Amino acid sequence: xxxxxxxxxxxxxxxxxxxxxxxxxxxxxxxxxxxxxxxxxxxxxxxxxxxxxxxxxxxxxxxxxxxxxxxxxxxxxxxxxxxxxxxxxxxxxxxxxxxxxxxxxxxxxxxxxxxxxxxxxxxxxxxxxxxxxxxxxxxxxxx
Amino acid sequence: xxxxxxxxxxxxxxxxxxxxxxxxxxxxxxxxxxxxxxxxxxxxxxxxxxxxxxxxxxxxxxxxxxxxxxxxxxxxxxxxxxxxxxxxxxxxxxxxxxxxxxxxxxxxxxxxxxxxxxxxxxxxxxxxxxxxxxxxxxxxxxx
Numbered sequence: 343x344x345x346x347x348x349x350x351x352x353x354x355x356x357x358x359x360x361x362x363x364x365x366x367x368x369x370x371x372x373x374x375x376x377x378x379x380x381x382x383x384x385x386x387x388x389x390x391x392x393x394x395x396x397x398x399x400x401x402x403x404x405x406x407x408x409x410x411x412x413x414x415x416x417x418x419x420x421x422x423x424x425x426x427x428x429x430x431x432x433x434x435x436x437x438x439x440x441x442x443x444x445x446x447x448x449x450x451x452x453x454x455x456x457x458x459x460x461x462x463x464x465x466x467x468x469x470x471x472x473x474x475x476x477x478x479x480x481x482x483x484x485x
Numbered sequence: 486x487x488x489x490x491x492x493x494x495x496x497x498x499x500x501x502x503x504x505x506x507x508x509x510x511x512x513x514x515x516x517x518x519x520x521x522x523x524x525x526x527x528x529x530x531x532x533x534x535x536x537x538x539x540x541x542x543x544x545x546x547x548x549x550x551x552x553x554x555x556x557x558x559x560x561x562x563x564x565x566x567x568x569x570x571x572x573x574x575x576x577x578x579x580x581x582x583x584x585x586x587x588x589x590x591x592x593x594x595x596x597x598x599x600x601x602x603x604x605x606x607x608x609x610x611x612x613x614x615x616x617x618x619x620x621x622x623x624x625x626x627x628x
Contacts (some may be wrong), residue, residue, distance in 0.1 A: 343486060343487065343488055343489075343570070343571055343573065343600075343603075344486065344572060344573055344574070345573055345574055346486075347575075349574075350575060353574075357590060357592075361526070373501060375585050376585055376590060377585075394522040407564055412547055419593060421603050422575055425486055427486070427487060429487060429488055430486065430487055430488055430591055431487070431488055431492075431493050431496075432490075432493060433579075445489075447500060447615060447616075448615050448616075448617070449496055449500075449560075449611075451562060452606075452607060452610050452615070453488075453607075455606050456603045456606035456607045457486075457489055457603070458606075459605065459606040460486075460599045460600070460603040461597035461599075462602065463595075463598050463601075463602040464596075464599045467563055467591075467595050469500060471591060472590060472591050472592055472595070473590075473591075474591070483554070
């Protein structure tokens with residue numbers, strides 16, 4: 343179970359831009375810092391701009407900065423926006439997939455509850471929390 | 486974000502076998518019911534047997550049945566067993582991946598907290614809950 347690299351890169355871009363505190367960033371610059379391809383980053387920046395997370399300025403001296411204050415960028419909202427598929431299992435979608443047990447199985451309901459628990463945990467944080475000095479978190483090893 | 490098909494198939498196999506209430510099941514039979522390849526199922530059944538979730542009997546009249554009572558098969562324990570990678574993001578692993586911000590970023594801590602919330606929700610259920618008659622669950626749409 344893993345977030346898409348699209349979400350991962352989106353978080354990295356927003357963190358990098360937040361640290362520039364209003365100064366414009368360029369795709370080339372972010373690409374070099376994180377060793378991520380320019381093609382990937384172009385898609386990420388485009389979508390983040392469309393969603394209002396980034397403010398993008400076209401042209402030779404263009405670039406991008408945050409579209410909102412770090413404290414106003416909710417991590418849960420971002421993850422819901424960048425993950426194209428939050429179907430934990432095949433039968434989670436409205437077309438129900440092709441599982442023979444779909445009418446008599448409670449698994450997708452349980453997974454829905456678990457996904458809500460995951461997103462509720464993430465909803466407590468904003469971009470400001472991501473970039474502040476590291477503190478011990480309420481993190482217990484899952485094994 | 487999605488569970489592997491290995492986990493999905495493991496749940497389906499256990500549900501199918503649970504409904505047979507002790508009668509042996511065969512890989513061919515499960516393959517036909519779910520339209521899953523025999524090759525995939527052989528790996529699933531082998532691993533579930535190794536983990537004690539199934540009791541497998543070799544030979545011409547062999548097959549498999551549950552290794553424990555449905556109420557003793559915890560869904561959270563099963564998911565931890567069948568998911569080979571619960572690294573929600575690259576930097577979650579002990580080698581920390583190759584992100585330039587790894588030392589100053591709180592994202593993996595937040596994702597760890599969220600993963601724990603996900604698994605804690607799943608830990609409340611057993612295979613017996615999966616196969617009992619459907620009831621409305623505590624499931625709120627994530628959008």
